[in-house]
Every structure is written in structure tokens, then in C-alpha cells.
Amino acid sequence: LILISVTYIFPLLWVLNVSFKTNKEIFTAPFALPKHITFDNFSFAWTAGKLGIATLNSAIVCVAALIGSAIIGSMAAFGIARLRWKGSKLAMTYFLTGMMIPIHCVLIPLFTRFAKLGLSNSLLGLILPYLTFSLPITIFIMTGFFKGIPNELIECACLEGANIFQIFFKICLPLSRTGLFVTGLMTFVGNWNELLLAMVFISDDAKKTLPVSLSKFVGPYNTNYSQMFAAIIIAIVPTIIVYCAFSNKIVDGLTAGAVKG
DSSP states (O other), rough: OOOHHHHHHEEEHHHHHHHSSSSHHHHOOOOOOSSOOHHHHHHHHHHTTHHHHHHHHHHHHHHHHHHHHHHHHHHHHHHHHOOOOOTTTHHHHEEEEGGSHHHHHHHHHHHHHHHHHHHHTSSHHHEEEHHHHHHHHHHHHHHHHHTTTTTHHHHHHHHHHHHHHHHIIIHHHHHHHHHHHHHHHHHHHHHOOOOHHHHHHHOOOGOOOOOHGGGHHHHHHHHOHHHHHHHHHHHHHHHHHHHHHHHHHHHHHHHHHHHHH
């Protein structure tokens, strides 16, 4: 376990170490500690790379897709898991096929359709595909949690006069909040690091997300590695904070959902 931990943590610590160096120090002593710790690389990456507005755009897109997928996905999962209707299995199969469709297959159709609808070069044009591709895994995991809720709780709620919306919002959803943490974190991290759709759909610098802004530090003829690594550290800090805050929820959610599916 120690060896595995070092294998995963060492690249992150190395990126943090070289982010304080100059390009000359990186090539002459890549694994040594920096001679003089300076934050010039971070300030340059933040201002010249416009990481502030890019971080805000990424936050808006990821939070909107996260909220939408949590609400729509949990409702769809509840309908499949707890309601009796003939097309439930077919609907589950339909949603799961979304997990097998790569983004590259729908990139051109999405681009042409969004261009006709006026959604290209807008944050809404990113939120919609992010939300769509986040729904299958959300529905898959939440279905397992809803199936694990005892039938007696729902029967008691029905006897007390609760309608379907009260059963969902007041009983089933609170009992499955661990699954919401799992799917929410997976959705947030996946959309935060997404590059292909953001690079194709967004051309305005004021609307570009963080992964697209990071690509500016790599030029066709030269690359400023020290400033690029500083920008990478800025980009991964939010995901590390979110993951550390909810890591215990992920383990509990995945182990709980594994025996309920």
C-alpha cells in the first residue's frame, strides 16, 4: 500500500515542486528542490492565462450539469427501480447504452445541431452534453440504491396518504443521499477535466473552460514548462479539495450500491 501510495502521490508532488522553478532549473535539476521559492509562475499563469474567468466558467458548467444530472437522474432511477410499469427494463437498457457511446461519435452531429440552434460558443452548449453524458452512470448507481430501500417504508408512507412526490423527496432521496455524493463527485470531476467538447464548441476566450485555457501554455514551437505546471496546480486544486472532502462518501456509496443493484 505504501508503494502504491508513493506511485500515485509522487507525480503530483513533482509537479508542485517544478511549478516553483524556472525552465533552466527544470532541465538542469528536475528532481531537486527549487533554489528560490517564488510565486511568479502562479501569478503569471493566473493573469496571462486568464485562469480566473476560465475557473468561473468551469464551475458554472460543472455545477449546472451536476445539479441537473442529480435531479433528473435520481427521478429516472426512482421510476425504474420503484414503480411498476412494462417499459422499466427497456428504459434501463436505453439509458445504459449511453455509457457505451463515445463522445467522438456524436461530436459532429452535436456541433451542427447546436450551430443551427445558436447554442455553439455558449456555456449552455456545454452544459447540455455534459448533463446528457452524466445521466447514464447516475441512473445506474441510483437505481441500485432505490432498490435497496425496504418496501415497508414506502407502504407505510402510502397508508399515511403520501403521494409519489412526497415518497421520493422525503423518504427515498434522503435515504439514498450517499449515492448522490458518489454520482455527484464523479460527474463534477469528469466534467471539470473534459477538454474535447469544450475545445470544439467554445471559441470565445471569455467563455473557455479551465482545460482549454491550460492548452494555451503549450505552443507549436516552445513550451513554458514552469508556468504550465503552475497552471496545472491551480487547475487540480479544486478537484483535490472536493475529493478529499467527500472521499469517505465515495467508498461507502460504492460498497453499499454494489450489493443492492
